[in-house]
Amino acid sequence: MRMKPSDISLKVCSYSHVLEIISDKWTALVIYSLENGTIRYGEINRRIEGISQKMLTQTLKQLERDGLVNRKVTPSVPPIVEYTLTPLGETLIPYMKMLKDWASEHYSAVRKAREEYDLGGTETIVR
């Protein structure tokens, strides 16, 4: 199968597939909070700074739908809902750690580049 030059598509590209899964605003942080095992809804809510109930619920539902997270309900009073990474979800962890490593190593450079860009902004033109 030959690759046409115009073949880069949102729908086909694997890059997009991953990002489709983890690139939502809160998804990565939620996965991160599940990294060390089972944890309750409220606990996630408390640990992720600034997330709203709505977004947490929505994000968890997404992750559950994608088969990355398992949801276990204990119908006591009050109810207990626990979330865990599925085996599939756990396969993601090393890859996310790598991304984290990239950031640890290079993010300062990005920040610096931004500062310089924001300062001058016009010096791209050769004089």
Place this chain on the structure above:
Amino acid sequence: MRMKPSDISLKVCSYSHVLEIISDKWTALVIYSLENGTIRYGEINRRIEGISQKMLTQTLKQLERDGLVNRKVTPSVPPIVEYTLTPLGETLIPYMKMLKDWASEHYSAVRKAREEYDLGGTETIVR
């Protein structure tokens, strides 16, 4: 062993830092198109299916600001504008390839999980 429970923050977490850079809708695809070397604006525009001029320009500007992409203007008539990954930008490639690998390996499982979820939806309850 307990860190501050509220320690996961959008602003602090490295995961977020990477995603802040590559998670915009088109960013990954643009980087992807630059993977093999210098390329002109119009060429990128043609290669990425469905991207608008506005979003392409915006995405490229972001990437330039982040120091990941270099923009070279040749003020001829008509003008030629070429984009290249910077060394910093190139450091990202292996990591993105890894994400791609993850998708190649596991995306079918995700798709399957979605189908099952969308079918039943009620299977989480133990009966």
Place this chain on the structure above:
DNA sequence: CGGCATCCTCCGAGATACTG
């Protein structure tokens, strides 16, 4: 406790037209 329903706001991003 762990949601879902509702309302509301803001801005991401597509479409279109113009320019150096």
Place this chain on the structure above:
DNA sequence: CAGTATCTCGGAGGATGCCG
């Protein structure tokens, strides 16, 4: 060719209130 400029609309996402 490689962008800006402007308008518009849908939907992301916060706030609030109710429920099992």
